[in-house]
Amino acid sequence: MATNKKDFSLVGLFGVKGLDVVITGAGTGIGLYMAKGFAVNGAITHIIGRRQAKLEEAKTTILELKPDAEVIIHVADISSRDEVTKLASSLSKVDVLINCAGIVIPDTSSTHLTPLPELQKALLSSPASTWSETFSVNVESVYFLSVSLLHLLAAAPSGGRIINISSIGGTMSDPNTHQPAYQASKAAVNHLTRLLASKFREHGIRVNAISPGYFPSQMQDPNNPKSMLARSKDLVPIKRGGEEEDAAGTAIWLASKAGSYVDGQIIPLSGGRDWGLGSLY
Template sequence: MSASQKDFSLDGLFGVKGLDVVITGGGTGIGFYMAKGFAVNEAITHIVGRRQAKLEEAKAAILQLNSNAQVVIHTADISSRSEVTSLASSLSKVDVLINCAGVVFPDPPCTHLTPLPELQKALLSSPSETWSNTFQVNVESVFFLSVSLLHLLAVAPNGGRIINVSSIGSTMSDPNTHQPAYQSSKAAVNHLTRLLASKFREHGVRVNAISPGYFPSQMQDPNNPKSNLARSKELVPIHRGGEEEDAAGTAIWLASKAGSYVDGQVIPLSGGRDWGLGSQY
């Protein structure tokens, strides 16, 4: 193919074969769905998590889909600066970094209809540790791991790519939800994405975020009838929750040639749910 010709084949546009893709939180939930998508499509998929057993379980499940898949396990607590440094030191090639690991801690329930004394009491009972631990995992780890791998991402043959996983909670202000620390941390991820994009672009590294809605995960149990995922038919404009392919496909698009003109953006992946800035959906 000459230099003037373009490759519009699926492999040319969406191919990720041979890319080294590092996914934090890759053993469960959305991170695992993305790991399956990359590994089945012949990327060298590095899954990072705190629990070795969960990572082994995820690797075995991926190998059942494609026995030739290349899956590398890294046990690390990315909320620890020293473990982030060790993880970065153990890697020699990174084309794509997906910051998917995240935590949410329960807060006392309250809504806009809660009487003032009870509302104030509920909000003030949110422990300070909830805020510090949430931001440490959801925001600080994204920053420090991204910066720690910058030297590898900057020499990726077709440009490095960072994909941060945010949440529709970062932009929604539904008064019926009660996760102020989590939602604030994900709003911080959105802005951190834009900040890193502005600093990294001259080094050939693109930074974007995906803002998922309701997907099966440890945070959204489809068997719990009160979970937003179980109620997705009524809450989500397209009347369903997110599926594994939705998460994997969006990440592959951003990591591949097809998404190479996207930078500093937060991509909603919520079936339109993020439109609802109140409780109307």
Template sequence: MTSKDFTLNGLFSVKGLDVAITGAGTGIGLYMAKGFAANGANVHIIGRRQAKLEEAKETLLQLTAEAQILIHVADISSRADVTALASSLNKLDVLINCAGIVIPDPPCTHLTPLAELQSALLSSPASTWSQTFSTNVEAPFFLSVSVLHLLAASPTGGRIINVSSIGSIMSDPNTHQPAYQTSKAAVNHLTRLMASKFRELGIRVNAISPGYFPSQMQDPNNPKSMLARAKDLVPVKRGGEEEDAAGTAIWLASKAGSYVDGSVITLGGGREWA
């Protein structure tokens, strides 16, 4: 019988892996980048803003001076940028599609009078839907396909991790982000489609569906934000923390998560059933 390594270094090691993370300049993407950098991965941070990526790199290097951090400025909603990005990479083990946008519509709830409800929902411009789906659904798909040859060549098997949202499975009538929530529901199914399509290549595809984490979408200083209200809304009585996002991504990228494929992991502290 072959000896198995059940140590933490054996099960959860990501040392030496090349990991590319979109939207890594801030928020959940940066939290995941911290986890991989601190554990010896070569981290490719991808975003639209050079300055934010430079700040993120400094933050990551403070965790360990030995970290290999590579910056790639790209707008993933641009096919040309995606093609150029894929061409700039020569090795890749893990792709994390984290970049996303949310464009709120005029607020309304199930208690809004019919005429006002209809007016609010119909005022959602076509651009809100097209931009949201372009960035949140199309971009992860085309970037994943563009680096497929690199992931397939990974000696440990390529991994794709899509970042969805708890909003993809919740239907709280008090929210007013229909395009965003629908796009993230599409990401969940896209994850399953890609897992099925790429299985003969040895590439696993999963998604993480985060709840309320500090980010540009969730301002902890805004008393009306879901994050600020997490103590009351979430069964574990808090919002998500950096380690929660990093740990889940590391699990899926490591040997410990090697039997998970085509799954959507809800990371919401129980909020999905509360």
């Protein structure tokens, strides 16, 4: 009698070889960490960013890890609808889309202890452009690129996968931070993730988000003693900041068969910092 044998091997569960993986914001930071993980494990890795030089550096870094890795560069400003349309038309196969591109524009510092006149002045110093630019890159690009690639994701043999990169800033409300537009945009990404998951489910596309804490990036400089990454031993319950493998491993899990029963979820990747610990400054 025939038996239905399951493949519990690492390759069977976590294999991503041959998948076409599209990653925005892949020239630096978390996007690059994920690109390394997919490329080294045999995925056809499409790295997207605004700066050709940064993408070339990223590709060189990946090829140093795996000389025969297939890495394809796409220069595009994903905050532009026209460039998103052009990018989508240049692709013929997409199994996984990772929306990682993001910006943060800090405002004037203030806390809950700032006297009212100074607090109001600090909060009103945030120009309208900060909000429009932040939402354009962090939220609108996620929506329009995901929708523009919908037909390709729906055609993926094992079902399309979208992974949005959010932030613990989208759920934590620490009064010591001074980037309200960024935090509001990441909260929007969380809800957009659930919305797209509900819209796309009948087409075999899973949509999830990863909510990172403190990782080395252009936003978090480990050499700056005042950065939250540098102070992660005190701020994070497991006493360290995020590492490259943490980001790559979580994305590979969601993109592989191992994560095939996860949909519409926001996955914390913060060493427990997202527990609602409030201010630990």
